[in-house]
Amino acid sequence: MSQKELLKVKNLKQYFPIKGGILGRTVNNVKAVDDISFTVHEGETVSVVGESGCGKSTTGRAILRLDNPTDGTVEFDGINLLDLNKKEMRKMRKDMQIIFQDPYASLNPRQTVRETLREAMAIQGVVPKEERADRIAELLETVGLQPYHADRYPHEFSGGQRQRIGIARALSVDPKLIVCDEAVSALDVSIQAQVLNLLKKFQKEMNLTYLFISHDLGVVRHISDRVIVMYLGKIVEVGDKKSIFENPQHPYTKALLSAIPVPDPDHDKDRIFLQGDVPSPIDPPTGCRFHTRCPFATERCKEETPELRSTGYMAEGHQGACHYMELIESGEHQPTRETSKVRQLSEEPERV
Amino acid sequence: MSTNESILEVTDLRTSFFTEGGEVKAVDGVTFDVPAGKTLGIVGESGSGKSITAMSILQLISHPGKIKGGEIKFRGKNLLDLTEKEMRKIRGNQISMIFQEPMTSLNPTYTVGQQIRESYKIHQGLGKKEGSKRAIEMLKLVGIPSPEKRLDQYPFELSGGMRQRVMIAMALACKPDLLIADEPTTALDVTIQAQILELIKELQDELGMSVVMITHDLGVVAETCDYVAVMYCGKVVEYADVRTLFKNPRHPYTVGLLKSLPRSDRDQEELTPIKGTVPSPDEMPVGCRFAPRCPFATDLCHEKLPSLDDVGDGEQIRCWIYTDEWNGDPGVKVYEPERTTES
Ligand SMILES: Nc1ncnc2c1ncn2[C@@H]1O[C@H](COP(=O)(O)OP(=O)(O)OP(=O)(O)O)[C@@H](O)[C@H]1O
Numbered sequence: 195m196s197q198k199e200l201l202k203v204k205n206l207k208q209y210f211p212i213k214g215g216i217l218g219r220t221v222n223n224v225k226a227v228d229d230i231s232f233t234v235h236e237g238e239t240v241s242v243v244g245e246s247g248c249g250k251s252t253t254g255r256a257i258l259r260l261d262n263p264t265d266g267t268v269e270f271d272g273i274n275l276l277d278l279n280k281k282e283m284r285k286m287r288k289d290m291q292i293i294f295q296d297p298y299a300s301l302n303p304r305q306t307v308r309e310t311l312r313e314a315m316a317i318q319g320v321v322p323k324e325e326r327a328d329r330i331a332e333l334l335e336t337v338g339l340q341p342y343h344a345d346r347y348p349h350e351f352s353g354g355q356r357q358r359i360g361i362a363r364a365l366s367v368d369p370k371l372i373v374c375d376e377a378v379s380a381l382d383v384s385i386q387a388q389v390l391n392l393l394k395k396f397q398k399e400m401n402l403t404y405l406f407i408s409h410d411l412g413v414v415r416h417i418s419d420r421v422i423v424m425y426l427g428k429i430v431e432v433g434d435k436k437s438i439f440e441n442p443q444h445p446y447t448k449a450l451l452s453a454i455p456v457p458d459p460d461h462d463k464d465r466i467f468l469q470g471d472v473p474s475p476i477d478p479p480t481g482c483r484f485h486t487r488c489p490f491a492t493e494r495c496k497e498e499t500p501e502l503r504s505t506g507y508m509a510e511g512h513q514g515a516c517h518y519m520e521l522i523e524s525g526e527h528q529p530t531r532e533t534s535k536v537r538q539l540s541e542e543p544e545r546v
Numbered sequence: 547m548s549t550n551e552s553i554l555e556v557t558d559l560r561t562s563f564f565t566e567g568g569e570v571k572a573v574d575g576v577t578f579d580v581p582a583g584k585t586l587g588i589v590g591e592s593g594s595g596k597s598i599t600a601m602s603i604l605q606l607i608s609h610p611g612k613i614k615g616g617e618i619k620f621r622g623k624n625l626l627d628l629t630e631k632e633m634r635k636i637r638g639n640q641i642s643m644i645f646q647e648p649m650t651s652l653n654p655t656y657t658v659g660q661q662i663r664e665s666y667k668i669h670q671g672l673g674k675k676e677g678s679k680r681a682i683e684m685l686k687l688v689g690i691p692s693p694e695k696r697l698d699q700y701p702f703e704l705s706g707g708m709r710q711r712v713m714i715a716m717a718l719a720c721k722p723d724l725l726i727a728d729e730p731t732t733a734l735d736v737t738i739q740a741q742i743l744e745l746i747k748e749l750q751d752e753l754g755m756s757v758v759m760i761t762h763d764l765g766v767v768a769e770t771c772d773y774v775a776v777m778y779c780g781k782v783v784e785y786a787d788v789r790t791l792f793k794n795p796r797h798p799y800t801v802g803l804l805k806s807l808p809r810s811d812r813d814q815e816e817l818t819p820i821k822g823t824v825p826s827p828d829e830m831p832v833g834c835r836f837a838p839r840c841p842f843a844t845d846l847c848h849e850k851l852p853s854l855d856d857v858g859d860g861e862q863i864r865c866w867i868y869t870d871e872w873n874g875d876p877g878v879k880v881y882e883p884e885r886t887t888e889s
Pocket residue numbers: 210224225226244245246247248249250251252253409475
């Protein structure tokens with residue numbers, strides 16, 4: 195890993211308009227990603243974690259400009275992608291690839307693997323025509339497929355094999371950054387381990403940079419250098435893997451980690467049960483967005499939005515967005531809600 | 547098999563689908579016990595036959611599927627001997643099921659209250675008023691706030707976690723003796739999953755139910771189950787109590803699963819995947835189904851299918867290594883505990 199900042203995201207916002215009325219005017223917005231900033235260094239794996247709907251995929255898509263971000267900047271290799279026109283952006287895509295959760299949906303069912311890979315290389319024009327056949331054979335071998343697989347169609351493969359094709363396609367253009375959006379989530383563990391090992395191997399060999407989106411914290415602990423925790427469109431905590439897993443500071447990160455079932459019957463469960471469900475991003479809670487579920491919430495949390503910040507005892511680069519990190523750590527600020535029972539749901543208004 | 551009395555004893559259950567491509571042996575000789583009041587976990591990768599096993603127990607298999615044989619003894623009675631009418635009395639009453647996707651089993655056109663009341667009407671002949679009263683009690687039991695209001699809501703008006711709670715309330719409405727939960731939390735976020743699993747456990751204690759917990763998540767197994775059956779290609783390959791399974795796994799497939807698993811509770815240098823993939827039904831190995839992927843396989847394994855045998859302490863293994871016929875390395879070590887850096 196180098197110190198070079200390959201990707202620099204600043205104040206990124208992605209709102210999706212909700213149209214309503216007979217005039218189809220924008221009546222409201224889904225604030226899917228709401229003012230987030232972070233940096234990814236070359237050769238590093240940064241994971242984005244959080245519950246369904248918190249804005250992980252939207253972040254990945256906004257960076258690749260698959261959607262048009264509402265506001266902010268996305269600097270890649272020193273260039274602000276949001277300033278580029280379509281043609282310039284197409285050129286940049288060679289350096290930025292994405293692997294999706296469902297490889298089946300992202301592969302053309304009427305194209306053989308060879309055609310898929312050839313097309314990817316042709317669009318980007320990175321590999322000279324006469325070298326493409328060799329390159330395809332090489333790619334298939336790298337991802338653990340056989341040469342005869344080149345002439346098969348997506349439906350003729352298992353889920354794990356299709357995910358390898360997705361990886362081969364991403365690698366075919368020699369990218370710098372790969373956004374992996376739940377790339378191993380649909381796979382059985384034995385196959386998932388194969389694919390994770392492959393991703394790690396390629397990273398080492400080709401100095402690849404990964405933005406790894408996942409809700410599986412076991413996978414994240416295994417693959418990441420740094421971790422970003424999101425809640426309702428905001429980053430609530432960021433830090434190196436060790437800090438996040440061993441010294442989480444934000445109450446949401448703590449609850450999230452405590453909720454993961456551990457494959458060890460002797461594991462000590464000190465579980466924090468959060469109340470209720472995640473609120474809607476259309477009209478997110480005021481102040482700290484976590485206050486409707488946070489075990490430590492106070493009146494202040496309803497009004498004041500906490501910014502990402504560090505405290506004296508946190509490792510370098512480790513930041514959390516909570517007013518009370520120090521006081522929770524020292525024990526001076528105690529829970530304001532029950533967290534050990536599952537059947538004392540508070541009567542909070544449902545937001546749909 | 548176990549010292550406890552069993553509420554459910556499944557023996558050599560076989561269920562196949564007769565498709566154009568031929569017979570798919572989805573469940574191919576499944577045997578396990580559910581000790582009364584305990585939770586049995588069924589784990590295994592996608593397609594190993596977990597759901598079809600559950601559906602077979604309730605006889606919810608439809609064309610082109612067919613239960614070909616075996617025995618499903620519930621409280622000592624073979625369910626496969628019952629008529630459909632007799633089965634209907636058992637379903638949703640003595641044995642209930644929760645499905646992975648609540649929307650498939652909640653009827654979108656009826657309110658929550660109507661659906662729970664229906665269950666009381668069928669099984670206990672209760673009228674609307676009494677049914678509603680009991681429904682409110684159930685919804686309260688599963689931790690749904692303002693249950694009176696929820697009775698008149700439709701499933702789509704609820705969040706995923708809420709729907710799963712309603713499902714549980716419905717499944718438990720008639721206080722079943724056995725609850726079969728097929729991936730009850732797979733579609734949910736982990737914080738919601740934690741709530742639901744704890745809820746099932748608490749209700750089990752209160753109602754004295756037995757539970758069959760189907761999952762592909764070994765973390766869920768470790769946290770919720772007393773006994774575990776590991777399935778591979780339609781067969782049980784290991785049956786053990788939960789501590790034995792995690793502390794001293796014996797079947798090479800179980801060991802392979804554990805070594806493939808990325809852990810959230812500690813750092814691991816490397817994952818050791820199981821090589822290859824699950825065989826497809828039309829190229830099922832004749833010997834041990836796991837032989838093409840097993841690091842210990844011998845010619846015996848490739849030629850002959852091992853049976854599920856007792857190995858003592860109520861544990862059962864389907865693997866030649868633990869038999870007198872084993873012709874590989876006599877000192878073979880299938881599992882060596884990893885040295886780990888606990889966090
Ligand atoms: N094109 C769109 N139009 C309107 N709303 C959208 C659109 N795409 C995403 N959203 C909303 O934005 C929010 C964030 O969605 P996103 O897909 O980024 O979540 P996620 O964190 O990836 O969740 P998951 O874990 O379920 O994949 C959600 O509330 C989602 O419904």
